[in-house]
Amino acid sequence: MDRLPRVAAHRLSLYLRALAGWADDGGRVSSGRIAAACGVTDAQVRRDLAALGNLGQRGAGYDARELAAAIRAALGIDRRWRAVLVGVGNLARALLRYRGFRAQGFEIVGLFDADPGKVGQRVEGLAVEPADRLGPRAAELGAEIAVLAVPAEAAQGAADVLAAAGVRGVLNFAPVLLKLPPRVKLVTVDLAIQLEQLAFLIQHGDPDPDGG
Amino acid sequence: MDRLPRVAAHRLSLYLRALAGWADDGGRVSSGRIAAACGVTDAQVRRDLAALGNLGQRGAGYDARELAAAIRAALGIDRRWRAVLVGVGNLARALLRYRGFRAQGFEIVGLFDADPGKVGQRVEGLAVEPADRLGPRAAELGAEIAVLAVPAEAAQGAADVLAAAGVRGVLNFAPVLLKLPPRVKLVTVDLAIQLEQLAFLIQHGDPDPDGG
Numbered sequence: 553m554d555r556l557p558r559v560a561a562h563r564l565s566l567y568l569r570a571l572a573g574w575a576d577d578g579g580r581v582s583s584g585r586i587a588a589a590c591g592v593t594d595a596q597v598r599r600d601l602a603a604l605g606n607l608g609q610r611g612a613g614y615d616a617r618e619l620a621a622a623i624r625a626a627l628g629i630d631r632r633w634r635a636v637l638v639g640v641g642n643l644a645r646a647l648l649r650y651r652g653f654r655a656q657g658f659e660i661v662g663l664f665d666a667d668p669g670k671v672g673q674r675v676e677g678l679a680v681e682p683a684d685r686l687g688p689r690a691a692e693l694g695a696e697i698a699v700l701a702v703p704a705e706a707a708q709g710a711a712d713v714l715a716a717a718g719v720r721g722v723l724n725f726a727p728v729l730l731k732l733p734p735r736v737k738l739v740t741v742d743l744a745i746q747l748e749q750l751a752f753l754i755q756h757g758d759p760d761p762d763g764g
Numbered sequence: 765m766d767r768l769p770r771v772a773a774h775r776l777s778l779y780l781r782a783l784a785g786w787a788d789d790g791g792r793v794s795s796g797r798i799a800a801a802c803g804v805t806d807a808q809v810r811r812d813l814a815a816l817g818n819l820g821q822r823g824a825g826y827d828a829r830e831l832a833a834a835i836r837a838a839l840g841i842d843r844r845w846r847a848v849l850v851g852v853g854n855l856a857r858a859l860l861r862y863r864g865f866r867a868q869g870f871e872i873v874g875l876f877d878a879d880p881g882k883v884g885q886r887v888e889g890l891a892v893e894p895a896d897r898l899g900p901r902a903a904e905l906g907a908e909i910a911v912l913a914v915p916a917e918a919a920q921g922a923a924d925v926l927a928a929a930g931v932r933g934v935l936n937f938a939p940v941l942l943k944l945p946p947r948v949k950l951v952t953v954d955l956a957i958q959l960e961q962l963a964f965l966i967q968h969g970d971p972d973p974d975g976g
Contacts, residue, residue: 559771561964565957569941589941627960628967635959646855652939652956657963697962721962727864729781729801737965739958744864745777746953747847748839750909750933751869752773753949755840 560600564623566590567597571620580613629657636662636695636719638710639702640670640680643725647699648676662693666706686710690717697721704728711736772812776835778802779809783832792825841869848874848907848931850922851914852882852892855937859911860888873905878918898922902929909933916940923948 570589574581583597590597601607604622607614624630637644637660647653648660663675666683673680681689683706690698690713698714700707700722707726714722714736721737724730732738782801786793795809802809813819813826816834820826836842849856849872859865860872875887878895885892893901902910902925910926912919912934919938926934926948933949936942944950 558961558964561961561968562957565954565960566941568960569939569954569957573941626964628963629960633959633963641858642854642861643858646853646858647955649854650939650955652954653959656956656960658956658959696966697959699959721966723959723962727781727862729778729785729803737962737969739962739965741953741955741958742777742781742864743859743862743953744868744870745774745781746951747845747865747870747909747935748777748780748841748868749770749773750935750949750951751840751845752770752838753951754908754933757949 560603561627563590563592563596563600564627566592567600568620568623568627571616571623574616579616581616581619582613632657632659633697634659634661634693634695635697635699635723636660636664636686636690636693636714637699637701638664638683638686638714639700639706640665640673640675641701644699644701645675647701648678658697660699661695662689664689666702683710687713687717690714690719695719697723700724700726700730702726772815773839775802775804775808775812776839778804779812780832780835780839783828783835786828791828793828793831794825795820844869844871845909846871846873846905846907847909847911847935848872848876848898848902848905848926849911849913850876850895850898850926851912851918852877852885852887853913856911856913857887859913860890870909872911873907874901876901878914895922899925899929902926902931907931909935912936912938912942914938 567586567590570586584594587594587597604626607619607622635658640663663678663680664683664686665680670680671682698719700710702710704726707728708730711722711730711732715732724738724740727742730738779798779802782798796806799806799809816838819831819834847870852875875890875892876895876898877892882892883894908931910931912922914922916938919936919940920942923934923942923944927944936950936952939954942950
């Protein structure tokens with residue numbers, strides 16, 4: 553499991569989405585059905601799921617519920633993660649309303665903003681706290697993850713504070729390449745990059761549908 | 765160029781971000797500097813850039829401006845793309861303010877929403893149009909790309925309308941696996957998947973930093 557590559561982890565997330573849609577069916581599901589729903593090859597699905605351990609029986613498919621649990625364990629979402637959200641603009645408000653976060657075990661436990669006009673406002677049941685209290689409060693709240701929705705110029709400073717406060721992972725929406733110590737993991741969501749990838753696919757097709 | 769894999773296209777986007785930060789330096793840039801800024805190996809950078817054609821001279825690095833232009837051409841962003849945005853909630857407002865879109869050649873030319881209370885509102889200089897006019901208006905506006913920021917249950921219907929209207933690519937933020945004809949390219953930004961990837965990295969480290 554420790555050697556599961558990151559691209560495979562991304563496919564596991566997709567399989568989990570497909571399985572969630574069939575949860576009410578109960579019973580068994582074939583690799584072919586997962587493959588068709590996710591746009592990858594049947595062989596790829598079987599390879600990825602084989603890496604999770606002994607789940608399928610030849611010809612009998614997978615127990616859908618057991619498979620979903622195994623994927624959640626492999627991804628590390630068979631537990632809850634406490635997260636702080638830094639920068640309470642439109643994006644943060646959209647993220648707070650996003651049902652998928654809580655469903656996958658991510659709980660936003662603190663909101664922070666540098667704008668004194670926003671401090672004290674209640675958003676989705678949480679009061680916005682001042683950004684200059686981010687470090688001690690992130691530690692007090694037991695936050696392991698931080699979601700950065702601040703302007704580019706504020707991102708590295710916030711990331712440094714969070715790293716010093718013991719946060720283990722940062723989901724960064726600011727369009728900037730952050731530097732973090734190796735013990736703090738980073739996933740950057742650069743929305744312009746997503747559009748660039750789309751432009752690339754339109755121009756060139758998708759020569760490698762399993763590789764992205 | 766037609767065989768540039770999608771993961772390499774993602775790295776090219778990262779290199780372009782790094783180059784943008786050094787644009788004022790002018791002059792030449794080494795593969796090693798790009799590699800360090802983007803967290804990939806020097807060898808990987810040289811391999812990726814070699815695929816763009818004859819750009820570097822042994823020992824002399826790359827001309828930063830020429831390199832950025834070559835990357836933009838490879839990604840298909842050496843031109844403008846007209847896009848419509850469907851679903852005018854918090855996420856859409858955040859996207860409209862996101863400077864990176866226009867900087868990379870993406871221009872939002874139309875806004876659509878199913879809520880009659882939002883129709884006619886002006887957001888960032890554009891009037892919101894009714895969702896039931898999406899098909900004919902997307903065609904009139906010459907939109908090649910659509911950004912879907914609608915609830916999950918509305919996404920497939922909007923995607924079908926857009927595909928029929930001749931849109932060539934969809935950037936989908938709804939947490940649903942869309943089905944589109946092969947000529948319409950799809951990039952899905954599932955924010956919960958990004959958090960799952962972060963949880964995975966925290967639990968397992970990053971065994972394959974160049975693979976994601």
